[in-house]
Amino acid sequence: MGNTAVLKKKKAAAKKSSGSKSKKYIYFFGGGKADGKESMKNLLGGKGANLAEMAGNPALKLPVPPGFTITTEVCTYYWDNKRSYPKEVRDGVKTNLARIEALTGRKFGDPKNPLLVSVRSGARKSMPGMMETILNVGLTEATIPGLIEQTKNERFVYDAYRRLIMMYADVVMEKAEGIEPEGDEGIRRVLDRMMSEAKKAKGVKVDTDLSAADLKRLCAEFKAKVQEKLHKPFPDDPMTQLWGSIGAVFASWRGKRAIAYRKIEGIPEEWGTAVNVQSMAFGNMGDDCATGVAFTRNPGNGGAYFYGEYLVNAQGEDVVAGIRTPAPINKESTNSQSEGLVSLEKCMPEVYRELFAVQKRLEKHYRDMLDIEFTIEKGRLYILQCRVGKRNGISAVKIAMDMLKEKLIKREDVVMRVSPAQLDELLHPIVDPKAEAQTKPIAKGLPAGPGGAFGMIVFTAADAVAWGKEGKQVILVREETNPEDVEGMRAAQAILTARGGMTSHAALVARGWGKCCVVGCGELEVDAAKKTVTVGSTVLKEGDWITLNGSKGNVYAGKLGMLEAGENNELLNSFLKVCDGIRTLKIRTNSDTPADAARARSFGAEGIG
Missing domain, CATH: 1.20.80.30 (Acyl-CoA Binding Protein)
Known part of the structure; x- marks a missing residue:
């Protein structure tokens, strides 16, 4: 190819490039319309994609405050x-x-x-x-x-x-x-x-x-x-x-x-x-305003009912921070901490009915259990976010099996809804019921994470990590956790907080990990500076052993015995039958003892090798 031809080709390419549309970095949502949709999570992130879906999908068009999403590419x-921006972004924001x-x-x-x-x-x-x-x-x-x-x-x-x-x-x-x-x-x-x-x-x-x-x-x-x-x-x-x-x-x-x-x-x-970037909806303008977090099903046990908490005259950070005790949205959401508080269903019945209808539509649309953030401003409902809800292993299996019965999902969906780690949670140790029957709990909180655990008390995330590296079993005890505690929460066998509800930070993170957790244990007086926790006349120090039952919310002094989860688990067995119905591989096990072989057989192994 001659020089003239090459030059013409470059000019044509340059002309085509200059005539093409500039890259789209900002997607708007609001007023019943949206530039994006739920399938665009890689570009808009989960929150932005779901805001676009709720605001603009013809089947939804929910009351979402208008706003825009600046993409992950930016x-x-x-x-x-x-730490600069593409030139189009500044004009796009305006x-x-x-x-x-x-x-x-x-x-x-x-x-x-x-x-x-x-x-x-x-x-x-x-x-x-x-x-x-x-x-x-x-x-x-x-x-x-x-x-x-x-x-x-x-x-x-x-x-x-x-x-x-x-x-x-x-x-x-x-x-x-x-x-x-x-x-x-x-x-x-x-x-x-x-x-x-x-x-x-x-x-x-x-x-x-x-x-x-x-x-x-x-x-x-x-x-x-x-x-x-x-x-x-x-x-x-x-x-x-x-x-x-x-x-x-x-x-x-x-x-x-x-x-x-x-x-x-x-x-x-x-x-x-x-x-x-989204227009503010205010939950803190007075007693006809509120903010809350709700789930289309109970994320702690998989119960098939609307579940959540709210605060009157507050903004969203107050609910997850656990600064004030949140009230239940309905009777089914009431717990030992909130039983004396007025539910949203009774406090604002019309708004509750609207919220209940919204969560039904969202679950049907997404075909999954959802976490919904909402604000009520002067009696008007706004939906600020929805996402697939974090859940522990027991809940994951129960929700998947219930949705199969309700014909919301298919058998293949059931299997994909439960991760290997969540399945493993169904085999987590539990506190020995006989030991529990003979031991009085020193305190009781909300059951935010499954199973049982014992460990030595530590009061900081850094100590939880350091002690864990030394091979020690620890329980992280805090007034309330915050996002900076994440590494310590992961390193600990369990988490115990004096404040916070079932939608607090500690409960949300522990639930996602299937980690034993008790929150909102109001009887505890945690003094992180002195490294003590006081319950009535009992004073526990750093290094003392405690036991938690995350399924009941009980706290015990000392080490209680643990039992392996039993094989006669109806929920697990029903899930495994669904798996058997669609699998093509045969399952064998590696086992060294007759007891291991018998246990493997009980879980469906077809041979050894």
């Missing part, structure tokens, strides 16, 4: 290009922000009618609590008066502002900047202590008892402390807040806890996370 670009404004009738940064947004992560596989979220972005000294005028609720506005300061300082100004605080001096812990001191000075126990004046004063003190600790002011410009939040969420993909969780779960680093 995360890859961000890290490959010195364009899609304008679309949210058009649907909500509010304007981002407007002093009289401000729009506030949330900025959340969303990898293609759920990583609960391992990456970052910032709420109430866009609230500034200039927009505060307008929001107060609009809502006629000064307390709500300053509650939202103090939350923004706490989250932004922690996530954007400290973690994303790679600042490593010493000991317990991270900015979030410092601000949490200031809030606790404010409540103590006022003589109240819960955040909702602080007045507008209290919160306004606290916001000013927070900003001064942020300047003192981090040597820069809290930003008072909406767009600065937004881009700081977007960058921090992308940065959190390589945060310590995200890396640790990915190693445990086998999630590749190259996947990246998407970022979801």
Whole structure:
């Protein structure tokens, strides 16, 4: 080919390239429409794909606050290009922000009618609590008066502002900047202590008892402390807040806890996370507002009923953090902690009926047990997220078998719904019932993780990891866990917390791993500094042995005997029959003793070899 022909070919290729559409990095959802769908998880992440599906699928069109998803490809670009963005992204954010404004009738940064947004992560596989979220972005000294005028609720506005300061300082100004605080001096812990001191000075126990004046004063003190600790002011410009939040969420993909969780779960680093920017729905505007987490079936035991918890006058972080005791959404969700609290079904019956109908539609659509996050703002329901719910092994098998009977799924689906690790959980040890009958529990909490376990008490995630490496069996005891504890939670035989409900961080993570766990054990007084836990007149120290029954929520002093799970497990046997019905391979076993051979035969082995 001559030089002229080569030149013509290059020009033609260049012309074709310049005429092609620019790459799409941002996908909008809202107003009954969506650019994406559920099958696009690799690009939009699980959260973004499901938001698009709920908002735009003709069979759903649920009340999802409008927003947009910045794709996982931008995360890859961000890290490959010195934490910068493709040139199309900045204009794309402005364009899609304008679309949210058009649907909500509010304007981002407007002093009289401000729009506030949330900025959340969303990898293609759920990583609960391992990456970052910032709420109430866009609230500034200039927009505060307008929001107060609009809502006629000064307390709500300053509650939202103090939350923004706490989250932004922690996530954007400290973690994303790679600042490593010493000991317990991270900015979030410092601000949490200031809030606790404010409540103590006022003589109240819960955040909702602080007045507008209290919160306004606290916001000013927070900003001064942020300047003192981090040597820069809290930003008072909406767009600065937004881009700081977007960058921090992308940065959190390589945060310590995200890396640790990915190693445990086998999630590749190259996947990246998407970022979801969404109009805020407020659950903290008063007693006709609420936020909650619900499951289309009980994730702890697989029960075929709607299950969940909620808090009145709160934002989503309050439910998973376990700061306040959540109330049940219905009678079936009531536990020993919440039996005196009013259910959502009774408190807001119309909203509950709407939520119940939504969860039925979602389960039928996805054909799986789902985890649903919702907010109620002034009596109006919003669905903020749905995803396939984490479940332990017992629940996985029961839910799959129940859905087969209900003709929601086929036999092949049943087998694929249960992982080998979950199947193994059905054979986990349990506390010897005879030993339990002769021993009085020292405390009782909520049964958040299956089976039984004993171990020596440790009070920090770091100690759980270190003792585990020495071959010691440990139980991690905490006031409540947070995402930074993930490595210690994995290393421990079991987890015990004084606070938190069945939808708290500890319960959610333990359930996903099938790990023995008891949460919300209110009788415990945990003193991590002194390394003691007090129950009534009993004081236990670091290194003391305790036993947990994660299926009942019981806590015992000392080591109780364990029993292997029995072979006469009807649920397991029914599942194995389904497997037998579709398998093509024959099953043999390796066994060295007659007892092992008999056990293998009971599980369906057809020979030895």
